[in-house]
Amino acid sequence: MPSQCVTTTVTRTITVASGVFAPGHLGELTQQVPFELVDAVLDETLTTQQRLRHLPSRVGVYFLLALALFPTLGYARVWDKLTAGLHQLPLHRPSEKALRDLRRRLGPAPLKTLFQVLAGPLAQPRTPGTCYRSWRTVAFDGCSSLKAPDQPRIRALLGKARHRWGVAGYPALQLMALCETGTRGLLGAVFGPTSSGEVAYATRLLPLLSPSMLLLADRGFDSKEFLADVADTGAQFLVRLRSQRSPAVLTVLPDGSYLTRLGRLKVRIIEADITVTTRDGQHVGDRYRLATTLLDHRSDPATALVRLYNERWEIESAFYSLRHTLLTGRVLRSCDPFGLEQELWALLALYQILRRAMVEAVESAPGTDPDRASFTVALEAARAQVTTARGIRPPDSGTTAQGSITDAVISALLPPRRPRMSARKVKSPMTRYPGVATDPRPATSQDITHLAITVHQAVLAPPPAPRAPGRRALLLRLLRTDPHRTWQCREIAEGISCSNIRSLWTQLRDWTKEGILHKVARNTYELAPDWVCANPCAGAV
Numbered sequence: 001m002p003s004q005c006v007t008t009t010v011t012r013t014i015t016v017a018s019g020v021f022a023p024g025h026l027g028e029l030t031q032q033v034p035f036e037l038v039d040a041v042l043d044e045t046l047t048t049q050q051r052l053r054h055l056p057s058r059v060g061v062y063f064l065l066a067l068a069l070f071p072t073l074g075y076a077r078v079w080d081k082l083t084a085g086l087h088q089l090p091l092h093r094p095s096e097k098a099l100r101d102l103r104r105r106l107g108p109a110p111l112k113t114l115f116q117v118l119a120g121p122l123a124q125p126r127t128p129g130t131c132y133r134s135w136r137t138v139a140f141d142g143c144s145s146l147k148a149p150d151q152p153r154i155r156a157l158l159g160k161a162r163h164r165w166g167v168a169g170y171p172a173l174q175l176m177a178l179c180e181t182g183t184r185g186l187l188g189a190v191f192g193p194t195s196s197g198e199v200a201y202a203t204r205l206l207p208l209l210s211p212s213m214l215l216l217a218d219r220g221f222d223s224k225e226f227l228a229d230v231a232d233t234g235a236q237f238l239v240r241l242r243s244q245r246s247p248a249v250l251t252v253l254p255d256g257s258y259l260t261r262l263g264r265l266k267v268r269i270i271e272a273d274i275t276v277t278t279r280d281g282q283h284v285g286d287r288y289r290l291a292t293t294l295l296d297h298r299s300d301p302a303t304a305l306v307r308l309y310n311e312r313w314e315i316e317s318a319f320y321s322l323r324h325t326l327l328t329g330r331v332l333r334s335c336d337p338f339g340l341e342q343e344l345w346a347l348l349a350l351y352q353i354l355r356r357a358m359v360e361a362v363e364s365a366p367g368t369d370p371d372r373a374s375f376t377v378a379l380e381a382a383r384a385q386v387t388t389a390r391g392i393r394p395p396d397s398g399t400t401a402q403g404s405i406t407d408a409v410i411s412a413l414l415p416p417r418r419p420r421m422s423a424r425k426v427k428s429p430m431t432r433y434p435g436v437a438t439d440p441r442p443a444t445s446q447d448i449t450h451l452a453i454t455v456h457q458a459v460l461a462p463p464p465a466p467r468a469p470g471r472r473a474l475l476l477r478l479l480r481t482d483p484h485r486t487w488q489c490r491e492i493a494e495g496i497s498c499s500n501i502r503s504l505w506t507q508l509r510d511w512t513k514e515g516i517l518h519k520v521a522r523n524t525y526e527l528a529p530d531w532v533c534a535n536p537c538a539g540a541v
Contacts, residue, residue: 014085015393020052022089023082024059026066027385028403030392032353033114038062041117045109054092060102061110064342068350069383071327075099085389103339111345115189118352122185122359128369130182132308133299135214135236137181139312140205140221142198143319146173146191147331148340157337158193170331173344176201178208181216181314183370184321185355189348199226209235216312222291224263231265231293238292238309241269245289249458253297258458267291270302271456276421278446284421302455314371321375322351354378361409364402372413381408419448471496471507472516479527489523 016022017035026033038061042048049057066078073081075096083091094102123130130136147170148154158171174194178187188208190201198220209215211234221227222241230237241247247260247269257270270292275285290309294300323329326347334340358378362368381404385391391403402410423439469477474496479487489501489508498504508525511517517525 012390014389016086016089016389017058020054020092021056021058022086022091023079024056024062025082025386025389025392026062026069026353027382027387027389028391028405029065029353029357029382029385030062031394031403032356033062033065033118033349037117038110038114041110041113045113047106047110055094055098055102057106057110060106061114063099064103064106064111064346065350065353066386067333068326068343068347069379069386071330071333081383081387084387103342106342108338108342108345111342111349115345115349115352118349118356119186119188121180121187122183122356123180123370124363127182127359127363128367129311129371130180132214132311134212136212137214137216137308137311138187138209139179139181139216139315140198140202141177141179141218141312141315141319142201142220143175143177143323144172144194145319145323146175146327146344147171148173149331149333149335151335153336154340157340159195161194173332174198174201175319175344176205177315177318178202178205179315179318181311183355183359184314184318185359186318186348186352191344199223202226203229206230206233209233211235214238216309218312224265227267227291228263228265236293238290238294238305240309241289241291243287243289247291249460252458252460255297255302256455256457257297257302259295262291265293266295267293268295268297269458270305271458272302272306273452273454273456274306275452275454276419276448277450277452278421278442279449280442280446282442282446284440284442303453306453306455322347325375325379326351326354354382357382357403357405358409361406362413364406365410368413369416371417372415373409374412374414377408377412378405381405419451420445421448422446471498471504472511475511476516476527476531480532483527483532486520486524486526489525492525 017024021035024035024038035058038058039048042057042061047057063078063082066082067075070078070081076099079094079099083089083093121136125131125136148158150170154171158173160171161168172194173191174196175189175191176198177189179185180187188205190204192201202221203226206229209230213235215230215235215237217237217239219240219242222239222245227237227239247262247267249258249260251259253259253268257268260267260269268291270290271287272290273285273287275283277283288306288309290305292300292305294305332340332343334343354375358373358375359370361378362370362373385404391405421441422445423441423443475492478492478495487495489505492498492508493501493504508517512519512525515528516531518528520526
């Protein structure tokens, strides 16, 4: 039919930077990192080009972010993505060596500064799931599953993990992040070799805490020194303690929790058993011992805090998005420490940019929980906008059209989260921890049909029983009955009911050196004049 062969021509307008700056964009994500912001970062880090080239520094920053957005592609293919929608412009196509030189000229400083500018709380206090009472909930945790290339310079920086089966295949990085649990946005991050330990990295992020925050953390952060440093920032905390910790019960509260001291810090301890029942009828339980600076049991009941602690796991979802969704589990591409640092800051900056776009999307639909926004949907929508070079500049103030990323996120919201559980495990032919007990949780994800929380009632410890008087106290009591006579060692042993004469000889010699006794003959002693009357030290052992 002729009517079926009619064609339609669609034209669109693309707004990009002029001249050699045109490839410097991230599609619609450019609205989160506008040209002015990138130029300010370059000026602050003194990395702006000295003369205008085919590859200006601003284009280099966007190119590095695009490398993180397309981790499976090489330099030339990523450049093609940036220029795919700009084919009508007379753009220079650089070689891979030119793009590599651009990376070296920029260094890690501008990407680190860009991340620090973008990092911070993302959601409004009214956004669902963001706050507990008046505090914004945040969490500390580390990720040691980022793999770097197995190159000599990388091994010299990071080393390799050793275990009973040999040496790990790739050097691993320790990434420590402070995360906003409601949106999974990052407030800050540091990284380095895994040998330094999580607490050492977390200490560097403590200045990011504020009195408006409530910190959630696992058992790796329960040292009294670290918790005291957290309290010094003004932030509240809710931290799980190791099972070996048994704080003294100072005051029992009506909800079963109790007050105690951890070093110089007064805290409240909640001990509870959590038992879940899955859909297949399996029962799994564990005991939790939580420490918190929220001391009022009336405003913060024990059961409410136990349920709140589950929010700590949101940072694990953040690491999953970063490691598996964005990187698809791949090894990082940089083969030297200089480039590795640059790549990681670019990766963290891009992750934060995507989270900012997702939060803006869910807040455009009031009452939507950020947990329902799909990171995969936002990522794929952002990649599509890069190749079409659309939405680089925000729409005019008079228009109300939403961006493509917002439309994609809102149209593909995840269903409300249902409670589920499964074992935490790494798929590996052999485990590095053969002595660890089998995880009782189900191997595959199971829906939870019932959750029971039983708070243990704390009990004050009974007062200590009075100590029996020691030998010295018994000796003084005996010798003061007749302070001016001499005593044989055998008489002293009978008087204080001591059956071990040999050990008594040693003690009599020591007490003679201390001036309590005078030795007048072999195995014969008398009480020194200064000790005839009661002495403040007489009861000491």
